[in-house]
């Protein structure tokens with residue numbers, strides 16, 4: 001069983017305390033959204049969860065295979081979609097051929113045709129590039145998938161489509177996912193659990209279980225309106 005925990009965690013960047021007193025325990029599949037206003041420290045927290053920035057206080061325990069997706073796809077421009085999607089596997093020691101086989105399966109699942117898989121990032125649309133970035137992470141068969149505003153650069157119809165597909169894959173594979181977002185609707189649409197960050201330095205202001213997951217936009221708006229009415233959450237967003 002996977003486990004990721006932070007205990008009383010704080011991170012300081014260049015002397016500035018970004019967040020403090022943060023506890024988190026993730027040990028089962030499901031989607032946790034980390035929501036907060038722009039600049040509050042969500043990306044820094046996600047990097048700390050990934051082990052990419054050291055804690056200045058507290059403890060991190062990680063017994064999970066982690067893969068990450070960023071707001072922008074960060075692909076290698078000189079490699080095909082297929083080789084980009086297999087990049088993490090090759091870095092983990094898979095042969096080129098084996099990485100391609102795995103990458104092909106997941107790219108296909110994410111909607112890239114054989115013709116698209118052969119293309120280089122520069123000739124793919126933004127939505128296709130983000131699919132390749134998702135494929136690169138999913139090909140690693142992570143138990144914990146970290147996503148930083150993964151759909152915010154996409155147009156709404158594409159965003160809805162990709163969000164739905166990703167949710168389906170995460171549920172099917174029993175992956176635990178942590179999604180950073182500043183958007184309450186996005187959080188309502190994806191999350192089983194909602195963590196709200198606010199203040200300066202940032203702290204956890206709320207940690208809620210959401211259920212059931214909205215089945216359409218109207219339900220998502222209603223769910224978001226519901227949690228945004230909570231005083232501790234409203235206050236986090238009122239400050240900006």
Ligand SMILES: Nc1ncnc2c1ncn2[C@@H]1O[C@H](COP(=O)(O)OP(=O)(O)OP(=O)(O)O)[C@@H](O)[C@H]1O
Pocket residue numbers: 013014015016018036037038039040041042043044045182
């Ligand atoms: N090296 C640094 N030194 C000092 N402060 C920093 C440093 N890097 C980031 N910050 C500050 O830390 C805060 C949190 O940044 P972070 O990117 O984690 O927030 P965020 O919630 O993800 O923001 P956004 O939604 O805009 O991406 C910001 O106010 C930023 O200015």
